[in-house]
Amino acid sequence: MIELRDLIATTDFNPMIYWVLALLAIPLLSFFSNFFTKSKAPIWATFLLLANTGISFYLAINHWYGDVVSIKGVWFSVGDKILNYSFYLDRLALIMLVLVNGISFLVHLFSIEYMRTDRQKPKYFSYLGLFTFSMLGVILFHNLLLMFVFWELVGLSSFLLIGFWFDKKSAALAANKAFLVNRIGDVGLLTGLMILYSQFQTFDLEAIKALMIFSKIEDGNWVAHFTNNGVQVMNTLDGRWLSAAGIALFLGAVGKSAQFPLQVWLPDAMEGPTPVSALIHAATMVAAGVFLLARVFVLLDAQALEIVAMVGAVTAFMAAFAALSQLDIKKVLAYSTISQLGYMVMAMGVGAYSAGLFHLVTHAFFKAGLFLTAGIIIHQLHKLESDTAKFNAQDLRVMGGLRTYMPITFICFVICAFALAGLPGFTGFLSKDAILLNATAWAEIKGGGYYFVPIMAYVTVLFTSIYIFRLVFLVFTREFRLPKMVGDLNIGKRLKEGNWILLGPAIILSILSISVVFGANVKAENTWFMQFIETPIYLVPQAYAAFSLVDLPESTIQGIHNWVSFVSIGLAVGGLVFAYFSYRPISKKALIFQDAPEPRGPLGKLSFYHFYLDGLYEKVFLKFILFNAKSMAWFDKVVIDGIIDGFAKMNVIVAHIVRWFDKYIIDGFVHLTVYTSGRIGHATRSVQSGNVQAYILSAMAILIILLLWLVF
Amino acid sequence: MPIEHLLILGALLFCIGLIVVVTRKNAIAVLIGIELMLNAANINLVVFSQFDPNQLQGQIFVLFIITVAAAEAAVALAIVLKVFHYFKTADLDKINELKG
Numbered sequence: 001m002i003e004l005r006d007l008i009a010t011t012d013f014n015p016m017i018y019w020v021l022a023l024l025a026i027p028l029l030s031f032f033s034n035f036f037t038k039s040k041a042p043i044w045a046t047f048l049l050l051a052n053t054g055i056s057f058y059l060a061i062n063h064w065y066g067d068v069v070s071i072k073g074v075w076f077s078v079g080d081k082i083l084n085y086s087f088y089l090d091r092l093a094l095i096m097l098v099l100v101n102g103i104s105f106l107v108h109l110f111s112i113e114y115m116r117t118d119r120q121k122p123k124y125f126s127y128l129g130l131f132t133f134s135m136l137g138v139i140l141f142h143n144l145l146l147m148f149v150f151w152e153l154v155g156l157s158s159f160l161l162i163g164f165w166f167d168k169k170s171a172a173l174a175a176n177k178a179f180l181v182n183r184i185g186d187v188g189l190l191t192g193l194m195i196l197y198s199q200f201q202t203f204d205l206e207a208i209k210a211l212m213i214f215s216k217i218e219d220g221n222w223v224a225h226f227t228n229n230g231v232q233v234m235n236t237l238d239g240r241w242l243s244a245a246g247i248a249l250f251l252g253a254v255g256k257s258a259q260f261p262l263q264v265w266l267p268d269a270m271e272g273p274t275p276v277s278a279l280i281h282a283a284t285m286v287a288a289g290v291f292l293l294a295r296v297f298v299l300l301d302a303q304a305l306e307i308v309a310m311v312g313a314v315t316a317f318m319a320a321f322a323a324l325s326q327l328d329i330k331k332v333l334a335y336s337t338i339s340q341l342g343y344m345v346m347a348m349g350v351g352a353y354s355a356g357l358f359h360l361v362t363h364a365f366f367k368a369g370l371f372l373t374a375g376i377i378i379h380q381l382h383k384l385e386s387d388t389a390k391f392n393a394q395d396l397r398v399m400g401g402l403r404t405y406m407p408i409t410f411i412c413f414v415i416c417a418f419a420l421a422g423l424p425g426f427t428g429f430l431s432k433d434a435i436l437l438n439a440t441a442w443a444e445i446k447g448g449g450y451y452f453v454p455i456m457a458y459v460t461v462l463f464t465s466i467y468i469f470r471l472v473f474l475v476f477t478r479e480f481r482l483p484k485m486v487g488d489l490n491i492g493k494r495l496k497e498g499n500w501i502l503l504g505p506a507i508i509l510s511i512l513s514i515s516v517v518f519g520a521n522v523k524a525e526n527t528w529f530m531q532f533i534e535t536p537i538y539l540v541p542q543a544y545a546a547f548s549l550v551d552l553p554e555s556t557i558q559g560i561h562n563w564v565s566f567v568s569i570g571l572a573v574g575g576l577v578f579a580y581f582s583y584r585p586i587s588k589k590a591l592i593f594q595d596a597p598e599p600r601g602p603l604g605k606l607s608f609y610h611f612y613l614d615g616l617y618e619k620v621f622l623k624f625i626l627f628n629a630k631s632m633a634w635f636d637k638v639v640i641d642g643i644i645d646g647f648a649k650m651n652v653i654v655a656h657i658v659r660w661f662d663k664y665i666i667d668g669f670v671h672l673t674v675y676t677s678g679r680i681g682h683a684t685r686s687v688q689s690g691n692v693q694a695y696i697l698s699a700m701a702i703l704i705i706l707l708l709w710l711v712f
Numbered sequence: 713m714p715i716e717h718l719l720i721l722g723a724l725l726f727c728i729g730l731i732v733v734v735t736r737k738n739a740i741a742v743l744i745g746i747e748l749m750l751n752a753a754n755i756n757l758v759v760f761s762q763f764d765p766n767q768l769q770g771q772i773f774v775l776f777i778i779t780v781a782a783a784e785a786a787v788a789l790a791i792v793l794k795v796f797h798y799f800k801t802a803d804l805d806k807i808n809e810l811k812g
Contacts, residue, residue, distance in 0.1 A: 690808030693742070697734045 004228040007207035008084045010073045026052045030129030034122050045125035046108040053105045056097035088142030096139045104132045106505035107279040113501040131157035145203040155182045162272040174268035181265040185255015192248030199235050217543040246304025257289025257341045260315040270330040278371030282337045283364035290344040298539040302546035309349025313456035316342030320463035322610035325599045328394045351549045352438030353535040359431035366419035369509030373413040376498040389486040396474050403476040406497045412510040419513035421465040421572045434524035437564045465575020473583035718759045726752035739792045739802040
């Protein structure tokens with residue numbers, strides 16, 4: 001019988017705890033100290049993050065081949081229930097540490113220049129510190145409850161940074177939207193936590209995994225049998241709760257990673273500063289959902305995984321379709337992010353654990369790179385804005401021909417775009433290839449309707465390639481459209497390449513998007529990443545477990561590999577060609593693009609408004625919720641307030657009665673007593689005249705009377 | 713001389729003293745009344761000492777009383793003096809601090 005107390009027992013002291021705490025403390029210090037550093041904030045925060053990046057690199061290099069570090073201890077105990085904390089440093093955590101710290105450092109560096117003129121920059125850098133702190137908390141902690149705490153903190157810092165320019169109404173609304181939509185997902189996550197806790201009586205992930213192995217399916221019931229502090233525990237739930245737990249945990253990822261149907265917050269989140277979009281809404285925070293899925297991967301059963309795969313595929317397709325027609329450079333990238341996150345989630349769903357994480361890492365680099373280069377363009381265009389020339393610096397219609405003005409930015413953007421489109425030689429190809437391969441193999445096994453998932457994935461490859469090269473052609477080729485639009489032909493001369501603080505991070509990220517970083521080969525399974533991060537086997541009871549792709553014979557995979565690679569490259573190149581013919585310098589669309597209206601026609605509108613999801617939610621849920629809110633307000637005002645008012649009124653009446661009683665009955669008694677004793681006092685006081693002679697006289701008289709009485 | 717006459721004299725003197733004490737307003741007059749009452753008692757003592765011809769205890773006791781009365785008069789007068797200083801009057805009707 002497995003003993004829960006042994007699983008969550010405090011581990012021996014491990015000096016690694018100092019490194020772990022330092023990793024958390026440094027960004028937290030950045031958060032607190034930057035409220036006071038004023039103009040030094042950017043340098044100080046960047047320095048702190050550089051230190052953190054150094055630590056994470058040191059840890060990654062030293063512990064890559066070592067054992068997994070697991071540190072546990074008692075957090076607090078309530079009665080005989082012990083809640084523990086635990087840190088867990090496996091290769092996944094190490095690589096995430098390097099990724100988050102590294103990109104956070106690059107974004108800090110980029111922000112020094114990007115936010116130079118902003119009055120609020122100490123606040124900005126301290127929020128970045130808060131974000132990094134909470135993200136590292138999610139990565140380092142291995143206890144679902146503590147992960148949830150940091151998960152919420154990540155949501156909070158995202159809210160603060162989206163609404164950083166809160167005097168702009170749209171930014172404030174977008175921040176609210178992101179926060180509220182994320183809450184829906186978090187309710188799911190919390191539900192998952194509660195199901196797992198009620199079954200296993202612990203939040204510790206390692207303990208949950210161990211207990212999951214020993215839980216059984218008996219007569220359709222999910223039975224966990226173990227001892228807790230020597231007492232036998234037998235928790236029985238209906239077997240469907242096992243799937244429910246997985247789906248509920250996934251719902252948390254749906255919110256955070258912007259999956260269907262909760263993806264609507266991410267495009268709006270682009271109201272935040274562009275470096276924030278790069279860090280939070282492209283590279284790290286939105287990947288937290290995928291990270292969570294990876295952490296609970298082995299606890300998901302077949303049914304939950306199917307839903308994960310479907311949702312991922314649908315999201316990938318929908319967002320890629322929406323990205324085709326956006327007119328805002330950041331919106332295109334935002335939809336692209338949703339779409340790529342859909343890939344990762346889909347990979348998790350089909351059981352391609354390492355492929356999904358691989359895509360997480362490669363995507364973090366190239367998407368952060370795309371956002372930062374877009375940031376450079378927006379930043380440089382902003383400088384042209386004046387009282388006479390007002391325009392939206394994010395609008396694709398004002399750009400064009402920027403290749404000659406910003407050659408380095410152009411090269412970085414194109415490299416990252418190649419990676420995103422999945423062309424061979426760039427990281428995106430490797431990870432996307434691995435996902436497509438696994439998804440195809442998964443569908444081969446399942447057959448039938450499950451081909452839906454890989455088909456969606458392949459269509460998305462085509463769309464991805466089209467929208468990203470559309471962006472490249474519209475932004476960088478032909479002529480600069482702004483001068484004509486604002487009627488100032490000299491305005492273009494003032495447009496310059498960004499300085500090296502802006503370019504440095506973008507260059508580093510685009511170098512990291514070239515596939516040699518992960519090994520000089522064209523097959524994903526030969527990269528060091530895929531070889532070191534291995535797909536774990538499912539721990540859920542056999543009857544509910546999904547078929548693991550690990551068990552698939554090597555030959556099956558090899559049989560479809562070449563075919564998959566060929567199709568995916570073909571689709572990516574096809575997209576490039578399509579985009580070229582639609583938006584090439586001399587094409588009709590490119591010539592008149594400065595006047596391009598918002599898309600017409602059913603398909604264009606469907607794409608531009610992202611399947612009208614926002615409108616749908618507004619019409620259905622928002623109206624319903626507002627109606628509910630209004631009726632609740634009415635209920636509150638009339639019924640609840642009425643009851644409370646009535647109660648108050650009744651109280652007043654009772655108080656009046658009590659007052660009358662007090663005044664006339666209680667006080668009456670008191671007054672009567674006082675009056676009586678007063679009268680008695682008055683009656684007796686005349687004896688005490690103070691006249692000594694009278695005393696003597698009366699004494700004598702009494703004496704004489706006494707004598708007379710004695711004698712006779 | 714019959715003993716009754718002497719006792720009546722004593723009683724008369726006591727009554728006169730008592731009336732002086734009770735009726736007079738002046739504190740010094742009251743003191744004089746007290747002296748009269750003391751002397752009435754002395755007369756009684758002297759009268760009854762004839763039944764003790766050997767030792768004359770009554771008469772000796774009278775001598776003590778006269779001595780003590782002198783001391784008492786001195787103390788009482790000092791008190792009256794103080795009272796007069798304090799209240800600026802020796803009228804007993806005005807000195808009614810004991811009034812309740």
